[in-house]
Amino acid sequence: MLLCLQNVCAAETVEQLRQLAGESDYADGRKTAGWAAREVKRNEQVEAGPRIDTIRNLVRKALMAHPLFVSFAQPKSITRMLVSRYTQGMEYGLHVDDALMGGRRADLSFTLFLSEPDSYQGGELVMESVDGETEIKLAPGEVVVYPTAALHRVAPVTSGERIAVVGWVRSLVRRPDQREILFDLDRACRALFERDGKTAELDLLLKSKANLLRQWAED
Numbered sequence: 001m002l003l004c005l006q007n008v009c010a011a012e013t014v015e016q017l018r019q020l021a022g023e024s025d026y027a028d029g030r031k032t033a034g035w036a037a038r039e040v041k042r043n044e045q046v047e048a049g050p051r052i053d054t055i056r057n058l059v060r061k062a063l064m065a066h067p068l069f070v071s072f073a074q075p076k077s078i079t080r081m082l083v084s085r086y087t088q089g090m091e092y093g094l095h096v097d098d099a100l101m102g103g104r105r106a107d108l109s110f111t112l113f114l115s116e117p118d119s120y121q122g123g124e125l126v127m128e129s130v131d132g133e134t135e136i137k138l139a140p141g142e143v144v145v146y147p148t149a150a151l152h153r154v155a156p157v158t159s160g161e162r163i164a165v166v167g168w169v170r171s172l173v174r175r176p177d178q179r180e181i182l183f184d185l186d187r188a189c190r191a192l193f194e195r196d197g198k199t200a201e202l203d204l205l206l207k208s209k210a211n212l213l214r215q216w217a218e219d
């Protein structure tokens with residue numbers, strides 16, 4: 001299951017992120033890819049330094065303050081974040097992300113789009129599944145969160161420039177099916193609260209959700 005999130009960053013934050021990314025120095029993205037992904041990775045990434053530290057802090061803060069992200073991902077930590085740039089002719093062919101990053105399990109991957117979608121051609125994030133391909137290209141400040149277990153690629157950019165922040169989340173809940181149950185219950189509880197207020201039935205559902213999280217969370 002993948003989730004697209006709107007309004008993760010306020011317009012001023014998007015502007016600040018774009019400015020920081022624009023002023024940064026970039027290096028060949030192959031440095032951070034595993035041995036197989038390196039074969040198909042053609043992009044550039046921001047080098048270590050104060051700018052990327054600021055970018056990471058801004059994005060971490062925005063994501064952790066987004067109720068839908070927290071409910072969907074049950075994040076324990078954001079294990080890695082990179083800023084990547086694709087200019088004309090660049091792409092990231094089909095690959096799977098590393099299961100462990102810095103010794104921490106990666107459960108979910110995300111992309112925060114920073115470039116206006118019509119300012120570049122191509123550059124869709126393409127998810128592969130048994131049902132076929134899903135193409136994702138979002139507006140600046142929007143985020144897609146998807147299972148790190150999935151094969152995916154970034155389609156070739158044929159003109160313009162695509163800048164994005166990509167990152168990985170270690171979840172408190174390892175199993176995607178369990179995360180999905182918690183996410184569904186959370187959304188149902190919130191909708192019931194909106195409709196009927198804090199009823200006895202809502203309390204029972206909230207109790208079950210909390211007890212399932214207690215069973216499944218690895219803190």
Ligand SMILES: O=C(O)CCC(=O)C(=O)O
Nearest residue numbers: 092097111125154164166
């Ligand atoms: O830029 C994206 O949307 C995803 C990039 C990616 O797959 C990666 O960096 O591993």
Ligand SMILES: [Fe+2]
Nearest residue numbers: 095096097152
């Ligand atoms: Fe990837």
